[in-house]
Amino acid sequence: xxxxxxxxxxxxxxxxxxGTLVVSIxxxxxxxxxxxxxxxxxxxGVGAALALSVGFGAALTYAGVALGAKxxxxxxxxxxxxxxxxxxxxxxMRRTARRLKGxxxxxxxxxxxxxxxxxxxxAFLTVAREGLETAxxxxxxVQGATTEAGPLLGISGGILTAVVLGYLLYRAAIRINLGTFxxxxxxxxxxxxxxxxxxxxxxxxxxxxxxxxxxxxDIASWYDPxxxxxxxxxxxxxxxxxxxxxxTVGWVAYxxxxxxxxxxxxxxxxxPTRGAAEETRTPAAA
Numbered sequence: 001x002x003x004x005x006x007x008x009x010x011x012x013x014x015x016x017x018x019g020t021l022v023v024s025i026x027x028x029x030x031x032x033x034x035x036x037x038x039x040x041x042x043x044x045g046v047g048a049a050l051a052l053s054v055g056f057g058a059a060l061t062y063a064g065v066a067l068g069a070k071x072x073x074x075x076x077x078x079x080x081x082x083x084x085x086x087x088x089x090x091x092x093m094r095r096t097a098r099r100l101k102g103x104x105x106x107x108x109x110x111x112x113x114x115x116x117x118x119x120x121x122x123a124f125l126t127v128a129r130e131g132l133e134t135a136x137x138x139x140x141x142v143q144g145a146t147t148e149a150g151p152l153l154g155i156s157g158g159i160l161t162a163v164v165l166g167y168l169l170y171r172a173a174i175r176i177n178l179g180t181f182x183x184x185x186x187x188x189x190x191x192x193x194x195x196x197x198x199x200x201x202x203x204x205x206x207x208x209x210x211x212x213x214x215x216x217x218d219i220a221s222w223y224d225p226x227x228x229x230x231x232x233x234x235x236x237x238x239x240x241x242x243x244x245x246x247x248t249v250g251w252v253a254y255x256x257x258x259x260x261x262x263x264x265x266x267x268x269x270x271x272p273t274r275g276a277a278e279e280t281r282t283p284a285a286a
Contacts, residue, residue, distance in 0.1 A: 005154035012158020019130040020166030045123025053131025060139045073207040079200030082140035090186040194255040195238025216248035
């Protein structure tokens with residue numbers, strides 16, 4: 001099995017749960033406001049968004065193959081773009097999680113006043129953002145994978161887990177602190193993104209950027225790439241035995257700066273109200 005399975009699973013779980021929560025908020029609002037006849041419009045938008053995301057992922061894969069000699073440059077640029085998206089996404093979720101339900105239901109109410117097309121478009125645009133981010137991040141994360149089956153199983157498992165969790169939250173069968181969940185998965189995603197950034201730097205060097213043969217260190221004598229710990233570290237965080245100086249500097253700089261900003265003490269930010277904190281734990285509840 002590919003050593004990128006765990007990273008793919010985390011991407012599917014984190015992005016999948018965000019998307020599932022968004023859909024559950026929309027569905028719960030329609031059900032509890034007595035407008036079940038509008039549910040097919042929401043599902044139509046969700047279905048179109050999922051189709052677009054799958055198509056986008058396929059297009060990225062095809063482009064990477066079709067570019068041939070320029071594949072490294074394409075993958076390098078894609079990696080940097082993916083890192084930018086994931087960085088924006090984790091900070092956006094930290095900032096908006098407490099008011100996500102209110103924003104979504106307000107936008108849905110406005111769409112309901114306009115008509116069916118507006119409801120479909122609102123659901124489509126809301127879910128499409130998550131889907132496109134997932135496809136881009138997945139493509140960038142599995143560049144170093146030795147097989148395609150492992151990462152696909154990983155992200156599929158993550159999305160399936162997210163759907164199950166989202167359904168249980170919707171049915172009030174379980175209660176989890178989503179703030180804590182997104183904090184811990186955010187930390188892991190920052191480290192995954194650092195590895196993707198390292199991939200990008202390596203691809204830029206393969207495409208012509210100098211320094212490909214200048215290693216920061218060499219632990220190949222004892223770091224067995226076939227060992228379980230190496231598979232874990234390589235698949236999740238792109239830790240390798242002979243990284244270049246540029247790769248190492250990029251990995252460390254990104255991880256330190258982004259983790260510091262992401263984990264900045266909560267006391268420096270306004271504390272959520274009791275009602276807002278409750279909403280964070282159960283966003284699907286009306």
